[in-house]
Amino acid sequence: MSTDRNPLRLGSIAPNFDAETTQGPIKFHDFIGNSWAILFSHPADFTPVCTTELGVVARLQPKFDERNVKVIGLSANGLESHQEWIKDINEVNNVEVKFPIIADADRKISTLYDMLDYQDLTNLDAKGIPFTVRSVFIIDPKKTIRLTLSYPASTGRNFDEILRVVDSLQLGDKNRITTPANWKDGDDVIVHPSVSNEEAATLFPGFKTVKPYLRFASQPGAKATTA
Ligand code: BEZ
Numbered sequence: 001m002s003t004d005r006n007p008l009r010l011g012s013i014a015p016n017f018d019a020e021t022t023q024g025p026i027k028f029h030d031f032i033g034n035s036w037a038i039l040f041s042h043p044a045d046f047t048p049v050c051t052t053e054l055g056v057v058a059r060l061q062p063k064f065d066e067r068n069v070k071v072i073g074l075s076a077n078g079l080e081s082h083q084e085w086i087k088d089i090n091e092v093n094n095v096e097v098k099f100p101i102i103a104d105a106d107r108k109i110s111t112l113y114d115m116l117d118y119q120d121l122t123n124l125d126a127k128g129i130p131f132t133v134r135s136v137f138i139i140d141p142k143k144t145i146r147l148t149l150s151y152p153a154s155t156g157r158n159f160d161e162i163l164r165v166v167d168s169l170q171l172g173d174k175n176r177i178t179t180p181a182n183w184k185d186g187d188d189v190i191v192h193p194s195v196s197n198e199e200a201a202t203l204f205p206g207f208k209t210v211k212p213y214l215r216f217a218s219q220p221g222a223k224a225t226t227a
Pocket of ligand 1: 043044047048049050051122123153154
């Protein structure tokens with residue numbers, strides 16, 4: 001089946017769009033500029049899990065800033081509703097939401113980004129129209145999609161994990177490394193399979209070979225820990 005739509009695959013360009021947000025109108029690619037971006041949707045305003053999620057994202061704002069990541073939320077409600085709900089998010093979580101939230105009541109952007117849920121009959125608006133699911137897109141400064149994920153309405157996301165992926169991607173873009181399971185900033189990394197042992201000796205002095213295809217090295221640029 002052929003489609004004109006830009007596929008939302010890792011490595012494809014994140015579709016551009018115009019949107020109304022709680023901080024004014026944006027053109028998405030201009031909003032991203034030279035930063036990284038996290039575009040995340042949630043089912044609806046004034047819902048319990050979403051209220052906790054947006055509180056967590058607001059609290060993590062300094063960590064996104066440190067990493068040059070702009071965060072932008074989206075739900076299928078209007079601006080007025082968003083503005084009222086932000087007051088609740090701030091109050092309940094003792095935070096100040098500083099990132100914009102896209103008003104997508106007509107589902108134009110959520111359709112473009114395939115965020116709508118046609119399966120979960122508990123996630124419909126009063127007219128029976130699907131709300132958005134909990135989608136996340138990590139997008140790099142070239143506007144390339146680097147991560148996609150989709151969670152059900154019933155399960156709040158772990159935003160520390162999203163930050164962890166940003167750390168892994170940014171480190172991997174600067175160094176010829178990958179990161180192992182459960183890796184976190186400061187842990188040893190894996191020498192990229194494309195790096196020969198000769199190159200590794202220069203790039204990662206003291207790297208350790210567990211198997212010819214599994215070589216560990218200290219994280220480039222990590223602060224030395226004192227015993
Ligand atoms: C919630 O955020 O709690 C929620 C939203 C839609 C469906 C189910 C739960």
